[in-house]
């Protein structure tokens with residue numbers, strides 16, 4: 001019999017959902033509603049065996065969005081009644097130093113998510129909106145918050161503390177939190193399965209390379225270092241985010257270039273990274289441009305590769321012994337060239353790619369037989385990870 005979890009990722013003007021069969025891992029249905037609150041929204045609902053539903057219509061708020069979703073399940077299926085819904089899982093971006101695992105949502109948890117909003121002003125309020133509307137839409141089911149940061153709360157102080165005045169850091173909760181935790185957890189656990197070894201004996205470097213990108217060093221199933229920081233702006237080069245930058249650049253942009261703090265925020269979060277360097281934030285276009293010999297695309301890939309190699313090298317040192325490197329997410333799973341440049345020249349550190357395996361598709365080992373450290377592509381599945389955590393908690 002099916003046991004399912006309804007997984008929700010709510011943004012300020014969007015709602016992504018998936019109904020997940022927790023035992024088989026299959027997506028029973030899913031959809032995306034965009035431009036909520038704008039003059040025309042767009043809503044899509046999809047499930048195996050039914051024709052994809054696409055509608056353009058006004059969707060004033062998240063509650064109306066959920067109303068639309070329920071109607072799709074009623075009219076087009078699959079039937080929510082026969083899906084044996086265990087509960088509803090909510091992706092919440094910032095769980096602070098408080099939430100080291102998924103929790104059942106009550107008024108107190110909602111309040112704490114709200115209290116953490118200053119640390120994630122774009123995300124937590126939107127996640128909360130989703131939670132409130134979903135609790136109204138699915139009363140009588142347990143609702144669970146699964147935090148992007150939770151997996152990283154095992155990072156030791158030496159790695160999560162910033163070297164700033166202690167009192168300021170404490171007062172404003174300034175430290176490394178890290179993000180993409182559900183993905184890093186899913187992939188590192190899967191990596192141990194693929195190696196056929198107990199999770200607590202396996203050390204993995206996970207490279208989650210999507211529009212947002214982060215690396216995590218995982219020792220025995222626990223995150224010990226990660227590249228994003230107090231916010232998702234730190235670390236690797238991303239689609240539109242700069243990743244690591246000298247903080248002094250911000251003062252310079254303000255004092256000398258005359259940009260306001262909000263303008264600098266937009267510059268670093270929305271107009272930097274691949275987009276800022278090449279004019280497109282989409283890796284497929286950057287790769288195509290580089291193949292065509294366009295200089296700024298070639299140079300951007302060099303920056304991406306340099307940053308990745310430096311991160312891998314640092315994490316090899318932090319872990320002391322590394323069993324595997326796992327690539328995941330849109331770029332990590334699909335861009336052979338990026339995987340190649342990420343590990344180029346690391347043969348002396350025991351990392352050797354097999355070009356033919358690297359060019360293949362799907363979950364697989366891509367290192368050469370003699371490589372001391374195995375390299376794999378491991379497709380991530382954040383919805384399934386959220387669904388499993390919900391099932392573990394309430395099932």
Ligand code: ADP
Nearest residue numbers: 209210211212281282283284329330331334335
């Ligand atoms: P998000 O962080 O939004 O979930 P994804 O994990 O979907 O992002 O990754 C999006 C990125 O993956 C984009 O830069 C896209 O160009 C890249 N990507 C997707 N497919 C390919 C491909 N076949 N080759 C190269 N890059 C790809």
